[in-house]
Amino acid sequence: MLLREGSKGAASSGALKVAALVSLGRHPVTGRGRRAEQDARAVELGLSLTSSEHISLIHAGTAADETVQAMRGYLGMGLDALDLIVQPPDADVLPALATRVMETRPGLVLCGSRGESGEASGMLPYLLAERLGWTLVSGVAKVEAVEGDSMTVLQALPRGQRRRLKVRLPAIATVDSAAPPPRQSAFGPARRAKVRHFELSGQIDAEAADWTVSPARKRPKRLKIVKASSARDRFKVAAAKAEGGGGQVVKGVSAQAGAEAILKLLREEGVVR
Amino acid sequence: MSDIIRRDPRREHILRNRLHPDHGVVLALVGGALSDAARWIGPSGLVRRNPHAVGFIGPNGLRRIDRSGAPTSGLRSAAKSEAASDSRREVVISEPAFYIAVVADLPGGRLSAHDRDLLGLARQLADAERDGAVLLLAFGELRDEGLGDSGVDRVLEFKGGHYDGYGPEARLATLFVVERDLRPRHWIFPESTLGGGELGRRLAARLGVRPATQVWQIADGRCTGRGAAGATDITRALPSVVLALPECGEPVTDTRHAATPLAVTAAVALPLRRVEDLGAVAVDPAGVALAEAEFILSAGNGITDWDGFHHAAKVLGAAEGASRVAVDNGFMPRHRQVGATGTWVTARVYLAAGISGAIQHLQGIQSCEKVVAINTDPGCDMVKRADLAVIGNAGEVLGELVKLIGKTQGERRDVAA
Known part of the structure; x- marks a missing residue:
């Protein structure tokens, strides 16, 4: 981890200030409240970046017992306090979060790429970035270095690939399952840590009132539909075996010529550079 | 007649x-x-x-x-x-009444199965009224020839250096111009980590539209999508931006479409680049799970020089796989076995060296896009399955391949120096 003193920007006052937006998770089997998987990874990423006093945890939601208990799951990772912005149950939390982030003025906001309760559309970081005018980077697996007003991150791509990006600060980064797994939450520190309540007026999400929400149905499995005009075609599909699919066969050439043909295809597909 | x-x-x-x-x-x-x-x-x-x-x-x-x-x-x-x-119906839409825009992921310049599902879904929305056209937006080089067969009426291709790599800001600005110019009735994005999910969310945030995410069904002007990490289904009126999961619609099979190239008249004002792409990072292919490796070099009974095989995999930057015989004979570890009893792989390119292709092995490579076979037997099943088959000794061909790659890399180093 590289942390150099910058000349300007958000990090100029010393260490980088990080805010982690955390949400109420839900255990996939028992349905009990817990720390959300991806948000916990975001907190872990924050802890790997800077010491715990420079990280502020922000949650906007109800002040119900279950929520507070779940929030203590994050606090047990070694943080002293969490800001709980109290909102009505069906509120749109974006304005409240935007206000709070503007007040704390962090250099970097970390959050999971998608929530585990409610709509879980994953839109919040995008809307927040749009509202604040900050840079947004998605799917961060690792923050390599923070230098002044920019940072270098590794972005997770499908198939275990990584891409190095240089991101202008202040920024909002979303973290998904490619980031390092979160540390265990310790019960004692979680009990001792403070949950600070803030009151901010919330707007009720009126649009969501028209939706029908039901427990997830199992998705229908796609059937293999055979559109064949004759019995022979249908039989051929049913008894499908490896058939010459019009593949090119290079035969009776030297090993070198064969290798050249393979290399050409690998280059075309972009797997060998 | x-x-x-x-x-x-x-x-x-x-x-x-x-x-x-x-x-x-x-x-x-x-x-x-x-x-x-x-x-x-x-x-x-x-x-x-x-x-x-x-x-x-x-x-x-x-x-x-x-x-x-x-x-x-x-x-x-x-x-x-x-x-x-030729029995598929030819559909030509000369004057589109409205557009359904699909922003495909196009990994490697070709439509993925997910993209085809989205095009099927777009077709369903476009055909609901007269003269609806499906518009495909492609960033980067487009190498797919069968666009018309997948249900595309119009193609908007954006090429150029600023669309290469990770540049969501430039792409977003382009989408914004398309929105102003053509006013698509719906925007459909793949809910994927390849970039579609991110771009769709960015566009929705820019347009101030609340998108429907994780959508898996659209019927009667309403869409159903997963909420709360897959625990609930949310049904709502279909918004203009939709992020859809794989298998959300049936791919188009019985009509053929024109796939006419289109151009946007307005110029795209490229924004300030706040995220700079420094390029891909070399990842140790051995560390990537075999099931999600992109490029696999797999060995079978035809390989005798195992050191040469491991070296070839390293030079090619491929994950190593093996057939059951190679594993049973103790040349490769069990977790590298490809096939019905081992791992079902999803590699984009699968290079099978000295594998004749037992049916269990062919099952395991069903979802591979390109299969290359090196085998001495021209009649074996792997050669029949392969897109490119080289008849010859697998060890020798791999050795030549390593030499060729070494040569080109040497040349490149000379140019750089």
Whole structure:
């Protein structure tokens, strides 16, 4: 981890200030409240970046017992306090979060790429970035270095690939399952840590009132539909075996010529550079 | 020529009745229901028949005897199969009433299965009213030739350096111009980590639209998507931006579309680049799970030089796989086995060296896009499955491949120096 003193920007006052937006998770089997998987990874990423006093945890939601208990799951990772912005149950939390982030003025906001309760559309970081005018980077697996007003991150791509990006600060980064797994939450520190309540007026999400929400149905499995005009075609599909699919066969050439043909295809597909 | 078979009962009667005065004439007209080789008048005046010369060899190699008296079907079946391949309805939309825009991921410049599902879904929305057109937006080089077959009416291709790599800001600005210019009724994005999910969310945030995410079904103007990490289904009115999961619609199979290139008239003002792409990071292929490796070099019984194989995998930057034989013989660890009993791989390119292709192995590589086989036996199943097959010794060909790559890398280093 590289942390150099910058000349300007958000990090100029010393260490980088990080805010982690955390949400109420839900255990996939028992349905009990817990720390959300991806948000916990975001907190872990924050802890790997800077010491715990420079990280502020922000949650906007109800002040119900279950929520507070779940929030203590994050606090047990070694943080002293969490800001709980109290909102009505069906509120749109974006304005409240935007206000709070503007007040704390962090250099970097970390959050999971998608929530585990409610709509879980994953839109919040995008809307927040749009509202604040900050840079947004998605799917961060690792923050390599923070230098002044920019940072270098590794972005997770499908198939275990990584891409190095240089991101202008202040920024909002979303973290998904490619980031390092979160540390265990310790019960004692979680009990001792403070949950600070803030009151901010919330707007009720009126649009969501028209939706029908039901427990997830199992998705229908796609059937293999055979559109064949004759019995022979249908039989051929049913008894499908490896058939010459019009593949090119290079035969009776030297090993070198064969290798050249393979290399050409690998280059075309972009797997060998 | 019409395919409908018209029967002529009188002619059939004459053909059956060889004592009929017109029998010879009609036989000549039909031409070869019974040819000269099958039937002739012997020296004693008796009619001789050769039962082996009757009929013709059918397409599956069996002798077929047509006793209907109809002309032999060789010519007709050829005409028929030609007609069958063109039986899909051609759809041309000259003046689109509205557009359904699909922003495809296009990994490697080709439509993925997910993209095809989205195009099927877009087709469903476009066909709900008259003259709806499906518009495909492609960033980067487009290498897919079968766009029209997948249901694309119009293609907007954006090429150029600023669309390469990770540049969501430039792409977003482009989408914004398209939105202003063509006003698509719906935007459909793949809910994927390849970039579609991110771009869709960015566009929705920019347009101030609340998108429907994780959508897996659209029916009657309402869409159903997963919420709360897959625990709930949310059904709502269909918004203008939709992020859809794989298998959300059926891919288009029975119509053909024009896939006409289109151009945007307005210039795209590229924004300030706040995220800079520093390029891909070399990832140790051995650390990537075999099931999600992009490029696999797999070894079978035809490999004898195992050090050479491991070296080739390293040089190619491929994950190592193996057939069951190689694993059972102790040359490769069990977790590297590809196939029904091992790992079902999803590699984009699968290079099978010395694998003949047992059915269990072929099952495991079902979802691989390109399969390259190196084998000594040209008749084996792997060669039949492969898109490119090289007949030869696997070890030698791999050695040559390593040499070739080393040579080009050496040249590149010379140029750089």
